[in-house]
Amino acid sequence: MRRRRHRQRDDRRGAELTFDVLIVGAGHAGASVAIHLRQAGFTGSIAILGDEPELPYERPPLSKDYLAGKKGREDFRFRSAEFWAERDIRLIAGERVTTVHPSSVHCAAGRELHFGQLVWAAGGRARRLPGAYAIRTLADVDALKASLPGATRILVVGGGWIGLEAAAVLATAGKQVVLAESQNHLLARCSAALLSDFLLAQHRGHGVDVRLACGQLDPVRFDLTVAGIGIEPNVEPLLAAGADGNDGVLVDEFGRTSLPNVWAAGDCALHRNRFGPDRPVRIESVQNAADMGACVARAIAGDPQPYAALPWFWSNQYDLKLQTVGLSHDHDEVLVRGDPAIGKFAVIYRRAGRVIALDCVNNTRDYVQGRALIERGVRLDGALLTDADRPLKSLLET
Amino acid sequence: MPITVSVTTRDGRTKDLTAIAGRSLMENLRSGGIEEILALCGGCCSCATCHVYVDDQWLTAMPPMSEDEDDLLDTSGAREANSRLSCQIPVTPELHGLAVTVAPED
Known part of the structure; x- marks a missing residue:
């Protein structure tokens, strides 16, 4: 896959284009796939197709600093237009894929795009x-x-x-x-x-x-x-083409769907998460989109590594800084560390005695130090975990 | 007067960028095409994917480190005495000539 195939062809009359890797979706997942492919030395042709008439941008500020007027429109693009051009990553904006065929996709405006590998990173649409x-x-x-x-x-x-x-x-x-x-x-x-x-x-x-x-x-x-009532994953064209899945498209540990040469990453990808429950889940987060995108890119570039990134998430409301690490699905126990009355605390989720997630409020230290507790799957006494005077880090040393 | 920042990327190459005052160093690195700066959280000090090493002679010109930044840097196995999160460094004309190195990926 590292060999440049010179397959990019621009037939103006037929508007037919071919890319070695066609990425559908211009959000965090799609941008991550393209950036990591180039970082891995992939020299084939790459295109990112997005259904908005925009340079790829981050979504988190939409409900925070952009809505509040603290960030302008151009302040949260992933990269400049020159960046994509310099790396020969073609941006195709304002196009929506309606049909997926074995080696091509059909767009709503009638355009046909051909691919060697298709990465479906189309995210979701608001209900x-x-x-x-x-x-x-x-x-x-x-x-x-x-x-x-x-x-x-x-x-x-x-x-x-x-x-x-x-x-x-x-x-x-x-x-x-x-x-x-x-x-x-x-x-x-x-x-x-x-x-x-x-x-x-x-x-x-x-x-x-x-x-x-x-x-x-x-x-x-x-x-x-x-x-703000959630999203529907944009997977209908893939499912119609025969990909496994229902509420999302099912992928394996490398991000492969059940269709040949078709991968998926991000909000729409139903996957078994190393830190999640024993069933496929969809995770709507920047971390998941970026890390799954990187995982797919590595696999396409010839260095497959199973997806094993620890999930994390953040939210800002008023002066509150909320940070979550891990996945709390199917927790059977909830512990509180610190004092909610002073606005600084952590909620610790356990399943079968192991720490699986922490929700931290104005408490970056526990958010940071809690990661290791989840990664190592340790079983610890609840009284130790909830003793806020004892750094979580120190619990691993004992 | 343009503000120049010198950035050494992970491949050892050094690139001079023209930075915009009033934006963070992270935003300047990112818009300057330094792809290794992922800055996943967009600069709200919730991850550590904009980690840089600040050239020693510039350390005293840096703003003080918040507790959150300090804690986040602790997540990196590559933390050094001159580690900073670039999203927490506002670019000012006084930083003309600043030299930083992108920290290794964790």
Whole structure:
């Protein structure tokens, strides 16, 4: 695969193009695949196809600094246009793949692109509510920001990460925010009740009217509605082509799908995670997208290494810095380390006696030192783990 | 006056970049095409993927290190006395001539 094949052909009339590696999706996963392929010395032709008319950019600021006006549009591109050009990574923007064939894809606008290897890094699309703004793309947030000046009362639907981050930004901007969550606690999918309760108190303390176990509210009572109700993985064209999967596309430890020469990485990739439960999972995070992308790139470049990166995640709300390491799926025990009342603590998740994840609030030290506890799968006494005066690092030394 | 930063990448090559004041060193390295600077968290001090070594003569010109940065650097097996996270260094005209080296990948 290292040999340059000179297969890139630009037939202007037929608009037919061929790439040794065609990457579908211009987010963290897609960018990571391309960057790591070149770092590994891969000299074949590479293209990144994205469905937005944008240079590849990071999504996390959309619900944080970009929404808050602290970062401009050009402040969170992965790389400059020159960077991609210098490395001969072709960017094809504003194209969406509708059909996947054994060695080509068909785009919505009619274009046909041929590939040697296809990397599916198409992520997900926001679930949308009629009349509500979503927060998934730059265009989504530009539209939301354009209508904010005239809005006072804002309904945020969904008490997950995106809903909470948006509520924090909007409340800080002086808006009257009602946050409606259908479950009876915040972050219902992923966090312990203790963290949910802490965040609930924080948001209420900042003036957000949080309604739990909340049915549909009348949107007429609000100037605008923001929906943060999750994503649907963009995998339909792959599944239609026969790839295994359902809520995501199934991949092996190297990121290979069940289709020949087709790989997948990032939010849409259903995989068995070394740190997760004993079943395939999808992980929606920057870390997973970037590291899986790197894993796929190494395999394509001829140096396959099984995906084994430790998951981590972060969120910023008000002055709170939330950092998570590990995956808390199927935990059977929750411990608290430190004091939620002073706003600095960690929630430790265990399964069968082993530490599997930590949610850390304003507590980078435990976030950092907790990594080793998870990686080594150690069994430790709960009283030691919850003694906040004892550094987690020191527990491994005993 | 342009601010020049000299960057040595992992292959030992040194490249001079023109940096923009008011942006972090990480943002300048990244927009300057230093692909080894992953900066996965975008500069909010939640990872350690923008780790650099600061040339010793520039250490005193660096802003103080926060506890969070200190803790994050501890995740790196390549930490040295002159290690910094480049996202935590705002570029100012006083840093003209700064020399840094990209730390090895963990």
